[in-house]
Amino acid sequence: MARALVSHLDESGQMHELLSHRARAAESSAIRDLLRHAEAPGVLSLAGGLPSAAMFPVADVKQAADCALSERSTLQYGLSEGSADLRAILAGPDGDPSRVVVTTGSQQALDLLGRVLLDPGDQIVVPDPCYVGARQALGSTGAVLVGVDGDVDGLDTDSLADRLADGLSPKAVYVVANFDNPSGAVLAAGRRRMLTALAERYGFVIIEDDPYGALRYDGTPVDDVGPASDNVVRLRTVSKTIAPGLRVGWMSGPDWLMDAAVVAKQSVDLHTSTVTQAIVGRLLGENEWLDNHLAGLRPWYRAQRDAMVEALDTDLADAEFGVPEGGMFLWVRLPGVDTTTLLRSAIETGVAFVPGSAFAVDRNLSEYLRLSFATVDRCEMSVAVDRLAESVARAA
Numbered sequence: 001m002a003r004a005l006v007s008h009l010d011e012s013g014q015m016h017e018l019l020s021h022r023a024r025a026a027e028s029s030a031i032r033d034l035l036r037h038a039e040a041p042g043v044l045s046l047a048g049g050l051p052s053a054a055m056f057p058v059a060d061v062k063q064a065a066d067c068a069l070s071e072r073s074t075l076q077y078g079l080s081e082g083s084a085d086l087r088a089i090l091a092g093p094d095g096d097p098s099r100v101v102v103t104t105g106s107q108q109a110l111d112l113l114g115r116v117l118l119d120p121g122d123q124i125v126v127p128d129p130c131y132v133g134a135r136q137a138l139g140s141t142g143a144v145l146v147g148v149d150g151d152v153d154g155l156d157t158d159s160l161a162d163r164l165a166d167g168l169s170p171k172a173v174y175v176v177a178n179f180d181n182p183s184g185a186v187l188a189a190g191r192r193r194m195l196t197a198l199a200e201r202y203g204f205v206i207i208e209d210d211p212y213g214a215l216r217y218d219g220t221p222v223d224d225v226g227p228a229s230d231n232v233v234r235l236r237t238v239s240k241t242i243a244p245g246l247r248v249g250w251m252s253g254p255d256w257l258m259d260a261a262v263v264a265k266q267s268v269d270l271h272t273s274t275v276t277q278a279i280v281g282r283l284l285g286e287n288e289w290l291d292n293h294l295a296g297l298r299p300w301y302r303a304q305r306d307a308m309v310e311a312l313d314t315d316l317a318d319a320e321f322g323v324p325e326g327g328m329f330l331w332v333r334l335p336g337v338d339t340t341t342l343l344r345s346a347i348e349t350g351v352a353f354v355p356g357s358a359f360a361v362d363r364n365l366s367e368y369l370r371l372s373f374a375t376v377d378r379c380e381m382s383v384a385v386d387r388l389a390e391s392v393a394r395a396a
């Protein structure tokens with residue numbers, strides 16, 4: 001047996017030839033390797049999209065867990081589509097629970113949708129820059145990711161319309177309409193309507209990934225993308241509002257798509273944890289619990305954002321960025337600076353960020369970086385930005 005395996009070893013002794021094409025094609029990233037150093041003691045990380053642990057509602061989660069575990073069935077296997085109680089809560093009084101599928105975070109919803117929608121060679125439109133996890137989940141199917149630029153109003157739907165008229169034929173368009181990761185942009189109301197009209201005309205699915213919609217700090221909410229359209233599947237999660245460790249997300253969309261996703265989910269993980277579904281069900285099912293929790297969360301994150309903006313204005317006058325009305329990220333341009341090179345020296349200086357090229361599909365985003373204002377302690381925000389400014393000055 002050992003002898004047979006030897007023939008699969010490469011020079012470094014790895015059995016890579018046994019890996020599937022899909023596994024071998026999976027992106028491994030130099031930036032991800034560099035960002036491992038962001039975890040080193042003393043490094044202030046503006047890199048990850050981690051919600052603030054200080055704001056986790058630990059006592060409420062504990063109490064909900066206690067109640068949930070008072071019923072033995074909470075520890076039993078559950079349905080692949082999710083618990084009936086939670087789905088009814090997530091659908092809301094006017095929604096249809098049968099169209100809701102509970103997922104293990106919205107990352108799993110992206111993976112499931114990739115599995116059931118995309119064959120190798122199919123086209124899928126993504127924003128450029130694009131959330132790395134979506135690029136990985138959707139790209140690992142062998143589908144061709146087609147990047148469409150955006151601006152402060154989100155995905156450029158005029159440009160999409162031109163490309164569709166020229167023969168682009170995507171099965172789906174992926175969009176983070178509220179406080180995009182990484183750009184922070186909100187898709188403007190007119191563009192939401194146009195995207196829905198294009199989906200209905202050309203027959204593609206809109207995958208609307210919405211982890212940040214509840215985290216609005218200023219301005220007025222914009223209507224959902226295609227609220228009544230059968231071409232939209234909407235992904236939501238408790239990761240940014242309650243806690244990501246619960247791994248509870250959900251999607252709602254047309255029956256044919258939800259049915260196929262449930263079949264795919266059966267082979268992926270049978271079902272999302274019954275324990276964390278029950279915890280989330282108790283929290284969200286309690287009258288006004290979420291509203292009260294969000295009422296504490298929003299001003300806290302707003303102050304984090306404002307602290308970062310103030311520090312950038314003071315220490316990094318060359319930085320170009322818009323102030324997002326919500327979410328967790330500032331998308332910053334440093335003219336003339338290669339931010340991937342900058343990251344190495346920034347980590348030495350004691351601060352980490354994600355370089356723009358990590359999010360690039362087709363564009364050159366080497367002068368951009370994403371800064372998260374969610375994780376670093378507010379009192380350390382100016383130190384972190386100071387260090388960033390110091391490494392920029394050294395790179396000049």
Ligand SMILES: Cc1ncc(COP(=O)(O)O)c(C=O)c1O
Binds near residue numbers: 104249
């Ligand atoms: C745009 C976007 N989609 C999906 C996810 C994954 O969220 P979850 O923890 O629900 O899997 C993230 C997490 O950062 C995200 O930013």
